[in-house]
Amino acid sequence: MSSAAKRHMGRVAADGCAICRRIGYGHTPAEVHHARDGVGAGQRNSDWIVTGLCPEHHRGANGVHGLGVRAFERTYGVTELELVAETLERLYGAQQ
Ligand SMILES: [Zn+2]
Ligand SMILES: [Zn+2]
Structure with missing residues (x-):
């Protein structure tokens, strides 16, 4: 990893x-x-296509790995990639 x-x-x-x-x-x-978008089973996406999740929303029963991606996205009304985009905007959007 770079x-x-x-x-x-x-x-x-x-x-x-x-x-x-x-x-x-x-x-x-x-x-x-x-x-997980765009990668096959057992593969991992780029280290740039990431978002932050607390232990519960990550690995817990109400998390993306506990529910599965599709159920997680339905539950919270947002897609993984939208969360990634929001994260990038918060971190880098104000920089010019
Ligand atoms: Zn959380
Ligand atoms: Zn994860």
Whole structure:
């Protein structure tokens, strides 16, 4: 993994959980989740196609890995890639 990707993943984790933010829980400590879109079973997406999710929304019963991606997206009304885009906009959108 490149040091730039490592730095990016650190920023994403520090950004907090993307779902908690959307549902009004504010900033909660997050893990880095790789969006599954566009990759086959057993493969992992680019280290740039990531978003922050708290342990519950990541690996818990109400999380993306607990529910599965499609059910997770239905439950929270947002796609993985939308969460990735929102994360990138928060982290880098203000930079010119
Ligand atoms: Zn969360
Ligand atoms: Zn994950």
